[in-house]
Amino acid sequence: MQKILIVDNIPANITVLIEVLNHPNYELLIATNGEDALNLALSEKPDLILLDVIMPKMNGYTVCKELKKNAITKNIPVVFLTACIEVEDEMRGLELGAVDYITKPFSPPIIKARIKNHLELKRQRDILENLSAIDGLTSIPNRRRFDEYLKQEWWHAIRTKSRLSLIMIDIDYFKKFNDNYGHLAGDDCLKKVASALDNSLDRKTDLLARYGGEEFACLLPMTDAKGALVMANKLRKNILSLNILHAKATNAGCITISQGVATQFPSPQSTPNILIHLADKALYHAKDSGRNQTKFQDEDITPEVTMA
Helix, strand or coil, X not given: CEEEEEECCCHHHHHHHHXXXXXXXXXXXXXXXXXXXXXXXXXXXXXXXXXCCCCCCCCHHHHHHHHHHCCCCXXXXXXXXXXXXXXXXXXXXXXXXXXXXXXXXXXXXXXXXXXXXXXXXXXXXXXXHHHHCECCCCCCECHHHHHHHHHHHHHHHHHHCCCEEEEEEEECCHHHHHHHHCHHHHHHHHHHHHHHHHCCCCCCCCEEEEEECCEEEEEXXXXXXXXXXXXXXXXXXXXXHHCCECCCCCCCCECCEEEEEEEECCCCCCCHHHHHHHHHHHHHHHHXXXXXXXXXXXXXXXXXXXXX
């Protein structure tokens, strides 16, 4: 089901559009002002926005400009649906990044067809973007997807005043594993570890990504330190249960992981980089302390907690 956000301050116009776009494959979202439209676009991430120009406080042009400035909403196609019929108005809307400009009164069959076409283009683009966000070896999200999702969830945590947790994961002595068993075995090991980690996640909102080489990142939205540590312990035990022989490992004789966990309460004055920095620092301590364990640091850089 694809989401369409209708933005219009006149109830009668909204009613007409709801009737025209009544379709089992469409979920219709409604906003009657610019501020609500921006908030809905951020939280719901619609597939298409139908935007009026003439609205109080914040007009449609301003809304479109704000949408295109935000990394989370900039790729949502915007269609202006307005009574402003001057060529200059249409030019301004298209120059701001709208994909179409439809004037009122409109023909219901025509607007249905144009919206259907825009949604199909959006669906195809999403498919291509999803393919480009998958790691070719492990078939889990790649670093690019992680960076995008971290930025998205950082701002979502700011809006909802919730905590965001990150687990940085490194396969212990992986270079020795490659040197001893060969790169094909190393690739197979990466696939098994990635699958086990990914299958350990409890919620659709959790993300496990290949961060680079033998390093993975697990992002846990709306998760406090206690919840993040529970998940980290689950991840470590599930990798141990794979029982992948590693004769050159000095700690367990099989493949293990070290983990660094960090939790933040995001604010507009901070950036997602601080969460990565804290988790990376905790991961360094886990590896430096003997590996096959988890270390934790919160935003105040409190003492680490070992979970051996």
